[in-house]
Amino acid sequence: MQVVIRRYDATMSSHQTSLDQLRHDHHHLTQLLQDKQEALKVVEQRYTDILAEKQRIEEERMAAMQAEFRREYAARTIQRAWQHYKMRKMLKKAQRKRKKKTKEVKK
Known part of the structure; x- marks a missing residue:
């Protein structure tokens, strides 16, 4: 009977x-997992x-590109209007010269 008890105790x-080792390993791995998660x-x-x-940088870049596009579009529009204005002035001046010449020719 004592042999059985000794075998049982062993x-x-x-x-x-083994259980203590597994608990220690579990605790160690749990701590390691928490460290890695942090x-x-x-x-x-x-x-x-x-x-x-x-x-934020991409949004700033896009905003700058849009502002540049609007500035260039406005500049082209202003330049085109100025060219048309100059053309109208030149045509009016030429028309006045023709009227003046025709009046002089009629006299």
Whole structure:
């Protein structure tokens, strides 16, 4: 009977040692997982900050491009209006000269 009890104690002792080792490993791995998750949160936060910065820079670039396009369009419109104005003035001047010549010819 004592042999059975000793065998039982030895078996239970080895099982308890294994269980203690598994608990220790579990605790260690859980702690390691928490550390990695915290590091991941930091990296994710940096990543979202970088993406937000890229988005802001892209929006600024697009706004600058739109402003440049509007400025160039306005400049072309003003130049075209000025050219038409000069052309009308030149035509009116030429028309006045023709009228003046025809009046002089009639006299």
